[in-house]
Amino acid sequence: MDVAENLNTIQASIEQACRIAKRNPEEITIIGVTKYVSLERTEEAINAGVVNLGENRQEGFMEKYNHIGDRAVWHFIGSLQTRKVKDIIDKVDYLHSLDRLSLAKEIEKRSSSTINCFIQVNVSGEESKHGMQPDEIVPFLEEISTFTKVRVVGLMTMAPHTDDRAVLHKVFRELRELRDVIKNKGYSSCEYLSMGMSNDYEIAIEEGATHIRIGSKLVGSNK
Numbered sequence: 106m107d108v109a110e111n112l113n114t115i116q117a118s119i120e121q122a123c124r125i126a127k128r129n130p131e132e133i134t135i136i137g138v139t140k141y142v143s144l145e146r147t148e149e150a151i152n153a154g155v156v157n158l159g160e161n162r163q164e165g166f167m168e169k170y171n172h173i174g175d176r177a178v179w180h181f182i183g184s185l186q187t188r189k190v191k192d193i194i195d196k197v198d199y200l201h202s203l204d205r206l207s208l209a210k211e212i213e214k215r216s217s218s219t220i221n222c223f224i225q226v227n228v229s230g231e232e233s234k235h236g237m238q239p240d241e242i243v244p245f246l247e248e249i250s251t252f253t254k255v256r257v258v259g260l261m262t263m264a265p266h267t268d269d270r271a272v273l274h275k276v277f278r279e280l281r282e283l284r285d286v287i288k289n290k291g292y293s294s295c296e297y298l299s300m301g302m303s304n305d306y307e308i309a310i311e312e313g314a315t316h317i318r319i320g321s322k323l324v325g326s327n328k
């Protein structure tokens with residue numbers, strides 16, 4: 106399937122989910138996750154009108170970034186090793202995986218401009234998942250409140266692999282509620298919710314997602 110067709114299908118289902126949730130589809134940003142696909146396929150996505158691109162590894166990020174540059178808005182969505190921060194941070198528009206103080210400190214030290222960050226939260230409590238525990242977020246925000254290069258724009262989570270819609274609703278709802286608690290404590294810039302992937306983005310939208318990260322259903326999953 107070409108990316109343009111896939112994008113049409115996804116946009117139609119976003120509109121459907123927004124009707125259910127009484128939301129405006131313009132609130133939703135589609136991030137095309139290109140980690141599985143070639144540069145050619147990534148170019149096809151750009152030509153189809155995908156503006157936001159996401160990569161989860163430094164190597165893949167650099168390969169795509171070096172060719173595409175400022176024709177895209179760049180999202181880094183994978184866990185980021187502290188020692189790699191200096192190589193990529195000035196190319197990243199949004200970091201979705203801020204998950205520890207040492208990473209925030211390294212960004213503060215290495216970045217030449219303010220980086221928009223989502224704090225990654227392990228809502229489901231699965232051992233295998235990266236991210237901070239929900240009760241760690243407010244203390245963390247206090248610790249980084251004087252940082253000038255780290256701007257927290259929202260929260261990100263990955264749902265467990267399941268077809269159980271009730272479980273998915275619960276995980277996404279909990280992230281939204283956590284965001285609300287944080288905003289009410291005065292962290293007003295923390296407004297976005299990066300949640301929802303190919304298999305669960307409609308549910309995420311019903312629960313308030315503002316940024317959905319779509320790989321396989323948009324660009325495919327083999328090179």
Ligand SMILES: *Cc1c(COP(=O)(O)O)cnc(C)c1O
Pocket residue numbers: 138140161182183263302303304318319320321322326
């Ligand atoms: C791979 C990946 C995605 C996209 O996954 P699909 O199921 O292919 O849509 C989204 N978010 C993160 C963090 C990923 O690593």
